[in-house]
Amino acid sequence: MRIMENDPHDGLLAIDTHVDIPWPEGPSPFQDGPRCVDLPKLRQGRVGAVCFAAYIPQGSRDDAGHLAANARAWAMLEAITAMAPADGSGGQLATSAAGVAAAFAAGRPGIIPVIENGYAIGRNLEHLDAFAGMGIRYMTLTHNGHNEIADAAIALPTLGDKAEAYGGLSDFGQDVVARMNELGVLVDVSHASKKSMMQAASRSRTPVVATHSCMKTLCDHKRNLDDEQLEVLAATGGLAQVTAVSNFLRPKARAMDLTVEDIVDHVDYAVKRMGIDHVGIGTDFDGGGGVRGYMNTAQTPSLTAALARRGYGSEEIAKIWGKNFLRLMRRAEEVAAERKAAAD
Numbered sequence: 001m002r003i004m005e006n007d008p009h010d011g012l013l014a015i016d017t018h019v020d021i022p023w024p025e026g027p028s029p030f031q032d033g034p035r036c037v038d039l040p041k042l043r044q045g046r047v048g049a050v051c052f053a054a055y056i057p058q059g060s061r062d063d064a065g066h067l068a069a070n071a072r073a074w075a076m077l078e079a080i081t082a083m084a085p086a087d088g089s090g091g092q093l094a095t096s097a098a099g100v101a102a103a104f105a106a107g108r109p110g111i112i113p114v115i116e117n118g119y120a121i122g123r124n125l126e127h128l129d130a131f132a133g134m135g136i137r138y139m140t141l142t143h144n145g146h147n148e149i150a151d152a153a154i155a156l157p158t159l160g161d162k163a164e165a166y167g168g169l170s171d172f173g174q175d176v177v178a179r180m181n182e183l184g185v186l187v188d189v190s191h192a193s194k195k196s197m198m199q200a201a202s203r204s205r206t207p208v209v210a211t212h213s214c215m216k217t218l219c220d221h222k223r224n225l226d227d228e229q230l231e232v233l234a235a236t237g238g239l240a241q242v243t244a245v246s247n248f249l250r251p252k253a254r255a256m257d258l259t260v261e262d263i264v265d266h267v268d269y270a271v272k273r274m275g276i277d278h279v280g281i282g283t284d285f286d287g288g289g290g291v292r293g294y295m296n297t298a299q300t301p302s303l304t305a306a307l308a309r310r311g312y313g314s315e316e317i318a319k320i321w322g323k324n325f326l327r328l329m330r331r332a333e334e335v336a337a338e339r340k341a342a343a344d
């Protein structure tokens with residue numbers, strides 16, 4: 001009888017820090033369908049928790065645009081929380097580090113609601129409070145195109161964008177970062193310009209996270225992080241979550257040109273520059289992520305196996321796949337609690 005090798009994915013709490021949902025609402029998340037991520041595939045891929053993004057494309061920065069963005073964010077967050085029905089037949093809502101652990105212990109996929117693009121709050125901090133109240137755990141400051149909060153890495157001339165609107169964070173954006181710290185909502189700097197990212201990292205009392213970005217030295221794309229950004233993230237306790245978007249992994253590559261090995265190349269590079277405590281995975285499945293052999297979340301163990309083949313041990317893999325992000329969630333909660341205690 002052949003002795004089976006240990007499966008490096010066994011018992012692992014894997015957290016994918018960035019996944020989109022189809023919108024307007026697409027195929028049911030309760031059935032194994034055409035989505036990269038649905039509940040059956042999460043179970044099959046033994047994924048512990050996922051940050052599901054209410055993604056708001058950047059539009060006009062006026063009252064009508066902000067109203068529509070806010071309404072879309074609410075509707076999408078309702079669709080995301082509906083993946084965790086009260087009868088326990090789906091996922092389990094996980095709006096804290098303890099909540100993620102509880103979902104994992106219950107054997108149900110943890111559903112972590114998040115917002116991609118601070119455009120969703122327009123110019124109004126009260127909207128941020130309301131979204132935090134419904135459980136969002138991070139907000140991506142911008143998407144492509146500048147908003148009221150910050151400059152984006154990719155300007156949208158079709159919306160009238162110049163290369164920069166503020167030279168980083170706007171005055172409002174500085175207030176937004178401070179309020180996110182108070183609310184325990186993580187600051188996501190993926191999509192933000194380098195200046196926006198650097199300013200957010202230095203101003204934020206909780207370390208910031210790039211939830212789905214790759215390494216610029218390996219692939220020169222505007223959305224990727226350069227060595228100076230990696231250094232600042234590591235020095236401040238932040239995280240770089242490597243994504244599976246093909247043209248962020250290799251210049252002009254298509255999904256079928258690449259494999260999990262290409263993702264591990266970026267993980268390796270980040271670990272060498274930043275250390276094992278500052279690197280993770282955010283696939284951007286259903287938002288453009290996917291490579292050959294890892295086209296959906298059911299195939300998650302193939303990435304884990306590639307990490308093991310590259311020499312990562314079980315504790316290192318556990319950090320990359322979830323412990324680092326959980327630590328950051330916990331830190332955000334602590335900073336919010338300290339602030340609340342000081343105010344009481």
Ligand SMILES: [Zn+2]
Pocket residue numbers: 116190191212284287
């Ligand atoms: Zn994105």
